[in-house]
Amino acid sequence: MLFLAQSDTTVGFLSQEPTPINRAKGRNATQKILQTITSFVDIQGRVPKSHRKGVRRAQKTTFVLPNGYAFRRVDANSLHGRWLRDVGPLYSSSANPTQGAFDSDFAYAKADCVVTDARGLFEGKASRMVRLGKHKTKRLR
DSSP: OOEEEEOSSSEEEEESSHHHHHHHHTOOTTOOOEEEESSGGGOSSOOOGGGHHHHHHOOSEEEEOTTSOEEEEOOTTSHHHHHHHHHOOEEEEESSOTTOOOOHHHHHHHOSEEEOOTTOOOOOOOOEEEEEOSSOEEEOO
C-alpha cells in the first residue's frame, strides 16, 4: 500500500515497505529510504553515544546512522505524528519522480491511498539530513 500524505516537512509517499516507493519514483529497487518514527524505540540500530542528546532535541532532521539506516523522528502530538502512532513506523520519500519537481498529477496517479488532514497537501522544505559518525557529523542536505 502506497500512501500519499502531508508529512511533517513536505508531501510524500509513505509505505510499510521501501519497494513500492522506489517503484513509484522510478529508481533502483535497492535504494535505501528513510523511516519516519514517533518513538526512538523503533530505531533499527544504535545512535552513537556522543550524538544522543542532539538527536533527541532535533526537529525536522533526518539522521543516517553508521549502519546506513536513516530515520526522522516526528513529534507524536503533531497531525502527522498522531497518524503515524496509529499505523506505526513508515518508510517515507518526497512525492516526486526521481530528480524531478513535485507534480500533483504524478503523485495522485502513483498513490494507492491519499491521506489528508486540515493542512491539505503542499510542497514544503525538505528535512535537514545529517550522517552520524562515531564522534563527528556530516551535513548531507
